[in-house]
Amino acid sequence: MQEETRALFEAFSRQRILVIGDIMLDRFIWGSVSRISPEAPVPVVEVQRESFYPGGAANVARNLTPFGTKVELIGLIGPDDNGRLLRQVLTDNGIGVEHLREIEDFTTISKTRVVARQQQVVRIDREKKMRPTAAQIAQLTAELRSVASELNGIIIEDYGKGLITQELVDEVCAIARDAGVLVTVDPNPKNPINWAGVSTVKPNRLEAFQEAGVEDLHDGRPPLEDPALREVGDRLLEKWDSEHVLITLGEQGMLLVRATTEPFHIPTMAQEVFDVSGAGDTAIAVFTLALCAGADAKVAAELSNRASGIVVGKLGTAPIELAELQKAVDAAR
Numbered sequence: 407m408q409e410e411t412r413a414l415f416e417a418f419s420r421q422r423i424l425v426i427g428d429i430m431l432d433r434f435i436w437g438s439v440s441r442i443s444p445e446a447p448v449p450v451v452e453v454q455r456e457s458f459y460p461g462g463a464a465n466v467a468r469n470l471t472p473f474g475t476k477v478e479l480i481g482l483i484g485p486d487d488n489g490r491l492l493r494q495v496l497t498d499n500g501i502g503v504e505h506l507r508e509i510e511d512f513t514t515i516s517k518t519r520v521v522a523r524q525q526q527v528v529r530i531d532r533e534k535k536m537r538p539t540a541a542q543i544a545q546l547t548a549e550l551r552s553v554a555s556e557l558n559g560i561i562i563e564d565y566g567k568g569l570i571t572q573e574l575v576d577e578v579c580a581i582a583r584d585a586g587v588l589v590t591v592d593p594n595p596k597n598p599i600n601w602a603g604v605s606t607v608k609p610n611r612l613e614a615f616q617e618a619g620v621e622d623l624h625d626g627r628p629p630l631e632d633p634a635l636r637e638v639g640d641r642l643l644e645k646w647d648s649e650h651v652l653i654t655l656g657e658q659g660m661l662l663v664r665a666t667t668e669p670f671h672i673p674t675m676a677q678e679v680f681d682v683s684g685a686g687d688t689a690i691a692v693f694t695l696a697l698c699a700g701a702d703a704k705v706a707a708e709l710s711n712r713a714s715g716i717v718v719g720k721l722g723t724a725p726i727e728l729a730e731l732q733k734a735v736d737a738a739r
Contacts, residue, residue, distance in 0.1 A: 421695060422475070425478070426480040426550070430516055430567075431488050437451040451520055463563035467496075467691075469692070469725045472727045473728050476502070480549055483509075486513065511536075518532075537568045538568070550578060550581055561589075562591045570599065592608050593607055595613045600646075606694075607648050611656065614638050618645070620641070639663030650662060650664050662703060693706045693710035712731060
């Protein structure tokens with residue numbers, strides 16, 4: 407098994423994955439608090455440093471680069487300072503930016519988090535939701551078509567900011583099908599999309615119950631003993647006509663649902679939950695990468711779960727590293 411895992415990790419570096427979705431800039435302002443403002447009952451944060459990271463769908467891409475994977479990104483940015491900064495941040499993180507589209511009246515999405523004493527004090531969002539026009543969809547799919555034959559996988563990451571539409575998804579799936587490329591999805595329940603034809607859809611528990619139209623009376627019972635959860639998995643498999651539905655369950659780990667076999671539960675591997683930011687991005691990134699590298703869905707889900715368990719122990723949207731994942735896999739034997 408150890409040799410098989412090592413071979414799988416080595417195959418990670420030979421994969422080429424494209425991520426398409428709502429990209430954004432994550433800005434962190436780090437500081438300290440020693441007093442309350444005399445102007446209002448709020449803390450005064452004395453800024454010590456700032457840091458910038460790929461956010462949203464771009465964070466999914468960032469979670470692929472530590473494995474040596476060649477990563478492409480399709481998304482929208484605006485002709486603004488945050489757009490220029492995001493492009494530079496992506497380049498610095500080894501993410502391909504040649505397929506980004508700059509839209510004149512678009513505002514680059516950004517999230518600024520102020521953190522003091524390792525606690526988030528406030529978050530400031532800048533965004534303008536905008537659904538792409540037919541011409542913009544044609545531009546984006548042309549970018550995808552130009553590289554589709556060289557890809558191993560496509561991840562559609564929907565943060566509900568407007569880019570992901572049914573028309574775009576249908577075009578992406580058609581291109582992927584013609585090129586024989588695997589497609590996985592991280593959905594957003596506020597944006598109902600027919601995902602028929604994709605390999606895997608990865609909702610969290612809340613999203614899964616919303617998508618299935620089932621009330622969640624979660625009482626903490628084990629996932630395989632939860633009839634409502636199993637019903638949701640079956641409904642979503644039928645609704646989306648996908649090979650797998652991977653439901654992330656927070657402290658209960660993950661549930662992999664497949665049409666041909668019984669559901670498979672993977673308990674959480676998190677030792678300490680420090681920050682859940684980006685855990686879902688890590689999950690879909692590692693799961694997709696493992697599938698593309700030749701792992702079956704069960705092994706891919708186990709690796710994805712271990713990677714997510716490591717990431718939640720970090721502050722901010724920090725990606726998983728290959729050495730960390732290898733160490734976690736070795737320790738589990």
